Amino acid sequence: MTQIIKPSPAETAILQVLWERQSCSVKTIHEELSRTKSVGYTTTLKQVQRMHDKGLVSRSPGEGKSYNYRAMVSEAATKSRLFDRFVNTAFEGSVPDLVMHALGTDKASPGDIEKIREFLDSLDIDQKTDSAI
Incomplete structure (x- = not known):
């Protein structure tokens, strides 16, 4: 191995x-x-x-x-x-906790948050397309 x-x-x-x-x-x-x-x-x-x-x-x-x-x-x-x-x-393996922590800091700019929204929206579109097939 x-x-x-x-x-x-x-x-x-x-x-x-x-x-x-x-x-x-x-x-x-x-x-x-x-x-x-x-x-x-x-x-x-x-x-x-x-x-x-x-x-x-x-x-x-x-x-x-x-x-x-x-x-x-x-x-x-x-x-x-x-x-x-x-x-x-x-x-402890929690991706939502990681994301909420990252977004709760001063390091995430409004532009960063907008990019994240666009990414999440694209995931929603991909999932809707997959479920329609």
Whole structure:
């Protein structure tokens, strides 16, 4: 049986870079991460090496003695697993509680709420179409 690896927050940040820039060096990954957080190059290098050992990334020869890395896990599947873990841990599996919490914060703008309404309306239309068939 294949073990499903749930990446840590640090691993997820590295995967995000790789999903956006498939096949890049540790230097490129580190430069991207450094835009938003303070992290040492050797820390990034060690984390990528551990991810390679876990099978989260693959590597191929790069420029000089370096390697280029590529994500070996899909973005959609990984985000789905992380979301499920978050909902189960923080909201005891309740998606309605998650949504109400998110909408109850100051972070949801009127534009965000309108997009959510449009999305929910599209779900209603899809369900009505499915039940009519």
